[in-house]
Amino acid sequence: MTNLKDLFAAIVGADHVLTADRLSARDPGYCTDALGASVLVRPANSAELSRICKNARAHRLGLVPHGGLTGLVNGTASHPGEAIVSFERMSQILHIDALQGVAVVEPGVTLEQLQAALEPMGLMIGVDIPSRGSCTNGGMVSTNAGGIQVLRYGMMRQNVLGLEVVLADGRILDLTNVLIKNNAGYDLKQIFIGSEGTLGLVTKIVVKLWPVPAGTCCALVACQSSDDLPGLFDHARSSFGADLMSFEAMWPEYYQLTTSQPGFDRLPLPWGHGVYAIVEVCGTSRSDIEARLAAFIEPKIETGTVVDAVIAQSEAERRTIWRSREDSDSIDRVSDTSLSYDVGLQLADLSSFAKRLGERCAIQIPGLVPYVFGHVGDGNLHIMFAISESEFAQREIYDRLIYDTLSEFSASTISAEHGIGLEKRPFLVESVPPDTVAAMGELKQLLDPFNTFNPGKVLATVSVGPS
Ligand SMILES: Cc1cc2nc3c(=O)[nH]c(=O)nc-3n(C[C@H](O)[C@H](O)[C@H](O)COP(=O)(O)OP(=O)(O)OC[C@H]3O[C@@H](n4cnc5c(N)ncnc54)[C@H](O)[C@@H]3O)c2cc1C
Missing domain, CATH: 3.30.70.2740 (Alpha-Beta Plaits)
Known part of the structure; x- marks a missing residue:
C-alpha cells in the first residue's frame, strides 16, 4: 500500500499531513463520519493541490475536500484508503475591490470572516446562512448555499463571478472572472458550483459584493394557519418589492422548541399560534421601515389573517426574533x-x-x-x-x-x-429524471474518470479502476 504520509509530505511538508491517529482528536463538525480517512493533507496553495491531485490520481486514491464541516448530507464523509484535503491553510482574503464590487478569497475563509472584513467598508456578500461562524466560502460554492436572503440576493450561483478550480488531472482552471457581464464561451464555473467537490476542487472565489442597506428591520407575524402563508407572502412581495430581504416561517412546534432554550426571558410572541413568519425588510432608515411594516400588517389583522405581530424595536429585539428561527441546533439539546x-x-x-x-x-x-x-x-x-x-x-x-x-x-x-x-x-x-442522472454521470466520467474527487458522493460512481 502506498505510504500516504510520505507521498503527500513531499509536497506540503510533514507538518501538514495528519495520519489517522491524529485525526480522531479533530472535530468532525456536522458529519460524524468525516474523519475516517487514512490521512488529512493541508495544501498551502493551488500549485501544491495540483501536485496532490496528480499523485492521488496516479495512485487511484480518493480525495475528500473539507471546508467548515457544516454540511448536513454527509458530503464530507471519508473512509480508510482516502485522503482528506483540508483548506484551512488557504484562508486569505486576497483582494477587495469596492468600485468593481468584488472580493477575491481563498476557499478556507469563513463567511463570518468575510462579513467582518467587508462591514467597515459598508459592503456585504449577498448570501448569509446561520452556520456563518464555521462554513467556508469553498464549502458555500460547492453546495450552492442559499440561506435567509435568497429572495433579494439569490444563492451562491447568482453571487459568484469567477472561480479557480483544480481538476482531477492536476490542471488549474483559471475561471477568475471579475466582470459583471462576460459571455465569452461556456460559463464553466457553473458546473463546479453546487457539485459538492465531485468535479473539481475550488481554490479561489470571486464573489460579488453588495452595499449594506442603510436600515433593516423585521417583524414576527403569527397567523391562524399555515394556509395563510402564501397570501401573506404575496402581500409582502407587493408591499415591499425588492426591499423584501427575507420571508421565513416556523411551524408552532419549531417555534416552541427554539424559544424554550435559555436566553428567551421574554417570548417575542406567545406559543400556540398556527404558524409564525419573520418578514425582514430593508430601507433608508429603521423608522421608515417600521412604518412600512406596520402598514403591511394592519390590513391583515383587520381581515383576521394575522392574529398577532411584533415589530422589532431595536437591534437586540431583531436578533432575538432571528434566534428563534436560526437556532435549529436546539433539537440536539432535547x-x-x-x-x-x-x-x-x-x-x-x-x-x-x-x-x-x-x-x-x-x-x-x-x-x-x-x-x-x-x-x-x-x-x-x-x-x-x-x-x-x-x-x-x-x-x-x-x-x-x-x-x-x-x-x-x-x-x-x-x-x-x-x-x-x-x-x-x-x-x-x-427527484431527477433518469436521463439527467445519466448525463451527470457522463460529466463526472469526463472530468474525473478515476473517481478521485469525493468518491461516492452525489452519484454512485463506478469504483476506481486499475492504473
Ligand atoms: C445551523 C446550520 C444552518 C445552516 N443553514 C443553511 C442555510 O440556510 N442555507 C444553506 O444553503 N445551507 C445551510 N447549512 C448547511 C451548510 O452550512 C452549507 O452547506 C455550507 O455551504 C457548507 O459549508 P462548509 O464550509 O461547512 O462545507 P463542508 O461541510 O466542509 O463541505 C460541504 C461540501 O462541499 C465540499 N467542499 C468543501 N470545500 C470545498 C472546496 N474548496 N472545493 C470543492 N469542494 C469542497 C465538501 O466535500 C462537501 O461535499 C446550515 C448548516 C448548519 C449547521
Missing part, C-alpha cells in the same frame, strides 16, 4: 440525535405538504413530531425529527415518511439547499 431534511416545493404546496407529513407521522409513528421551518419565499422547507440512537439505526423509515409525502407533489425536490452528499444519494432518482 434528543439523543436528529434527522434533518431540506425539501423544495411550489409556494402553493408548502402548507399542504406540512399537513400531509403530519398526518403520515400520526398514522405511522404516533407521537413523532415533525419540526418544520424554512425559507418560505424560496419554497424551501426544513424538517427535523428528534429521535433516539436506536431509531436512527432505522432512519430509512423517516426518510420514506418525507420522500413519500414529497412524491404526492408534482413539482418538488429532495434538496433545495444542502445537496445530495452520501445521505440523499439513494433518493436522487426520485
Whole structure:
C-alpha cells in the first residue's frame, strides 16, 4: 500500500499531513463520519493541490475536500484508503475591490470572516446562512448555499463571478472572472458550483459584493394557519418589492422548541399560534421601515389573517426574533440525535405538504413530531425529527415518511439547499429524471474518470479502476 504520509509530505511538508491517529482528536463538525480517512493533507496553495491531485490520481486514491464541516448530507464523509484535503491553510482574503464590487478569497475563509472584513467598508456578500461562524466560502460554492436572503440576493450561483478550480488531472482552471457581464464561451464555473467537490476542487472565489442597506428591520407575524402563508407572502412581495430581504416561517412546534432554550426571558410572541413568519425588510432608515411594516400588517389583522405581530424595536429585539428561527441546533439539546431534511416545493404546496407529513407521522409513528421551518419565499422547507440512537439505526423509515409525502407533489425536490452528499444519494432518482442522472454521470466520467474527487458522493460512481 502506498505510504500516504510520505507521498503527500513531499509536497506540503510533514507538518501538514495528519495520519489517522491524529485525526480522531479533530472535530468532525456536522458529519460524524468525516474523519475516517487514512490521512488529512493541508495544501498551502493551488500549485501544491495540483501536485496532490496528480499523485492521488496516479495512485487511484480518493480525495475528500473539507471546508467548515457544516454540511448536513454527509458530503464530507471519508473512509480508510482516502485522503482528506483540508483548506484551512488557504484562508486569505486576497483582494477587495469596492468600485468593481468584488472580493477575491481563498476557499478556507469563513463567511463570518468575510462579513467582518467587508462591514467597515459598508459592503456585504449577498448570501448569509446561520452556520456563518464555521462554513467556508469553498464549502458555500460547492453546495450552492442559499440561506435567509435568497429572495433579494439569490444563492451562491447568482453571487459568484469567477472561480479557480483544480481538476482531477492536476490542471488549474483559471475561471477568475471579475466582470459583471462576460459571455465569452461556456460559463464553466457553473458546473463546479453546487457539485459538492465531485468535479473539481475550488481554490479561489470571486464573489460579488453588495452595499449594506442603510436600515433593516423585521417583524414576527403569527397567523391562524399555515394556509395563510402564501397570501401573506404575496402581500409582502407587493408591499415591499425588492426591499423584501427575507420571508421565513416556523411551524408552532419549531417555534416552541427554539424559544424554550435559555436566553428567551421574554417570548417575542406567545406559543400556540398556527404558524409564525419573520418578514425582514430593508430601507433608508429603521423608522421608515417600521412604518412600512406596520402598514403591511394592519390590513391583515383587520381581515383576521394575522392574529398577532411584533415589530422589532431595536437591534437586540431583531436578533432575538432571528434566534428563534436560526437556532435549529436546539433539537440536539432535547434528543439523543436528529434527522434533518431540506425539501423544495411550489409556494402553493408548502402548507399542504406540512399537513400531509403530519398526518403520515400520526398514522405511522404516533407521537413523532415533525419540526418544520424554512425559507418560505424560496419554497424551501426544513424538517427535523428528534429521535433516539436506536431509531436512527432505522432512519430509512423517516426518510420514506418525507420522500413519500414529497412524491404526492408534482413539482418538488429532495434538496433545495444542502445537496445530495452520501445521505440523499439513494433518493436522487426520485427527484431527477433518469436521463439527467445519466448525463451527470457522463460529466463526472469526463472530468474525473478515476473517481478521485469525493468518491461516492452525489452519484454512485463506478469504483476506481486499475492504473
Ligand atoms: C445551523 C446550520 C444552518 C445552516 N443553514 C443553511 C442555510 O440556510 N442555507 C444553506 O444553503 N445551507 C445551510 N447549512 C448547511 C451548510 O452550512 C452549507 O452547506 C455550507 O455551504 C457548507 O459549508 P462548509 O464550509 O461547512 O462545507 P463542508 O461541510 O466542509 O463541505 C460541504 C461540501 O462541499 C465540499 N467542499 C468543501 N470545500 C470545498 C472546496 N474548496 N472545493 C470543492 N469542494 C469542497 C465538501 O466535500 C462537501 O461535499 C446550515 C448548516 C448548519 C449547521
